[in-house]
Amino acid sequence: MSQPRPGSAPGLNSRAILDYCRSDVDGILDSLRRAVEIESPTSSKPHIDRLAAFYAGEFRRLGAKVRVLGHPTAGSSVLGELFSRPPGPRQQAKPLLLLGHLDTVWDVGTLARMPFRVRGGLAYGPGILDMKSGIVCGLWAIRALRALGHRPARPVRFFLNSDEEVSSVAFRKQIIAEARKAHAVLVLEPAVPGGALKTARKGVGEFRIAVRGRSAHAGVNPAAGVNAIAELARQILRIETFARPRQGLTLNVGVIRGGTRTNVIPEYAAASIDVRVPRQRDQAAIKRRVYGLKPIHPEARLEIEGGVNRPPMERARAVDLFRHARRLGEQLGMDLKEASTGGGSDGNFTAALGVPTLDGLGGVGDGAHAVDEHVIIRELPRRAALLAAMLATL
Numbered sequence: 300m301s302q303p304r305p306g307s308a309p310g311l312n313s314r315a316i317l318d319y320c321r322s323d324v325d326g327i328l329d330s331l332r333r334a335v336e337i338e339s340p341t342s343s344k345p346h347i348d349r350l351a352a353f354y355a356g357e358f359r360r361l362g363a364k365v366r367v368l369g370h371p372t373a374g375s376s377v378l379g380e381l382f383s384r385p386p387g388p389r390q391q392a393k394p395l396l397l398l399g400h401l402d403t404v405w406d407v408g409t410l411a412r413m414p415f416r417v418r419g420g421l422a423y424g425p426g427i428l429d430m431k432s433g434i435v436c437g438l439w440a441i442r443a444l445r446a447l448g449h450r451p452a453r454p455v456r457f458f459l460n461s462d463e464e465v466s467s468v469a470f471r472k473q474i475i476a477e478a479r480k481a482h483a484v485l486v487l488e489p490a491v492p493g494g495a496l497k498t499a500r501k502g503v504g505e506f507r508i509a510v511r512g513r514s515a516h517a518g519v520n521p522a523a524g525v526n527a528i529a530e531l532a533r534q535i536l537r538i539e540t541f542a543r544p545r546q547g548l549t550l551n552v553g554v555i556r557g558g559t560r561t562n563v564i565p566e567y568a569a570a571s572i573d574v575r576v577p578r579q580r581d582q583a584a585i586k587r588r589v590y591g592l593k594p595i596h597p598e599a600r601l602e603i604e605g606g607v608n609r610p611p612m613e614r615a616r617a618v619d620l621f622r623h624a625r626r627l628g629e630q631l632g633m634d635l636k637e638a639s640t641g642g643g644s645d646g647n648f649t650a651a652l653g654v655p656t657l658d659g660l661g662g663v664g665d666g667a668h669a670v671d672e673h674v675i676i677r678e679l680p681r682r683a684a685l686l687a688a689m690l691a692t693l
């Protein structure tokens with residue numbers, strides 16, 4: 300597949316774009332505040348729908364053709380189509396996909412104790428970094444291009460997913476379909492603290508292992524029982540040997556449950572395991588090993604389910620885009636670095652298709668999923684300008 304070709308669009312004045320974005324920091328911040336103040340936990344469809352409607356309005360104000368994609372149980376997603384061309388030869392240009400998500404990990408009511416607030420050059424609030432700031436940067440990138448009369452050579456499609464924080468089940472097909480059509484995918488997840496872009500992400504998986512044993516009275520008839528907890532404990536020690544931390548393949552047995560009373564030999568125990576894989580080939584290998592587990596106690600039974608649900612985003616898919624972003628960043632006075640992360644995003648799906656994908660283009664700050672979640676305000680116009688320059692030159 301064709302890689303994005305680095306280069307500058309004729310007449311692109313990145314300083315002018317930056318000046319435009321900087322001149323409207325108040326506008327950026329106000330739009331961010333309004334988004335943060337619409338709480339949007341993945342689990343609450345009415346809340347996500349409200350935020351979807353808010354962004355649909357923002358897209359329309361930018362002249363986008365907007366589709367709100369409904370779902371019977373999950374919140375709605377939003378697709379904005381911008382810079383589409385009239386029929387003609389250039390219509391064939393593959394679009395650029397801006398990818399964001401509406402949902403946050405914060406329950407309704409969080410705002411009451413963690414309100415949007417600005418202090419010391421930082422803006423705080425639930426979901427502000429992950430990723431409402433990224434969406435705002437995307438909006439202002441388009442605004443700046445429009446205001447300065449730049450027309451990107453490619454159409455831009457801006458997709459806001461509603462359930463990224465729970466592995467993107469509801470609209471995964473649509474995300475994949477959008478990515479397949481795209482020349483490149485720019486993911487608006489936050490930067491690594493410090494500002495680095497994300498060129499690699501590990502794949503993420505979850506396995507669940509249940510043990511069926513046999514209950515018995517622990518005092519009267521212990522030999523009749525098959526202790527499911529003891530079996531599971533032994534299996535966990537085996538599972539831990541599957542990790543290859545030096546290569547970045549890690550496992551965490553994060554949840555375990557089983558048993559009823561101390562005087563009952565437990566017939567059931569289960570564990571959930573988080574798995575992170577750096578390369579696509581690790582994905583099949585770890586699955587084979589977990590599903591290959593055999594009972595140690597001859598009368599115990601194992602039930603295994605799960606697997607890797609987000610494939611790794613390998614650096615090869617991002618490196619050309621990163622170099623391009625780095626060059627544009629230099630024109631904007633930014634010294635952009637690249638980094639990899641163990642966390643997954645929707646970029647994992649798009650990169651796994653072989654589509655060039657660069658992630659971490661959203662806000663810069665710290666505390667994603669934590670009570671001190673915040674963004675650095677002066678970085679917002681710079682990130683918006685960088686996105687605008689990317690859209691104009693890819």
Ligand SMILES: [Zn+2]
Nearest residue numbers: 400429430488
């Ligand atoms: Zn996110």
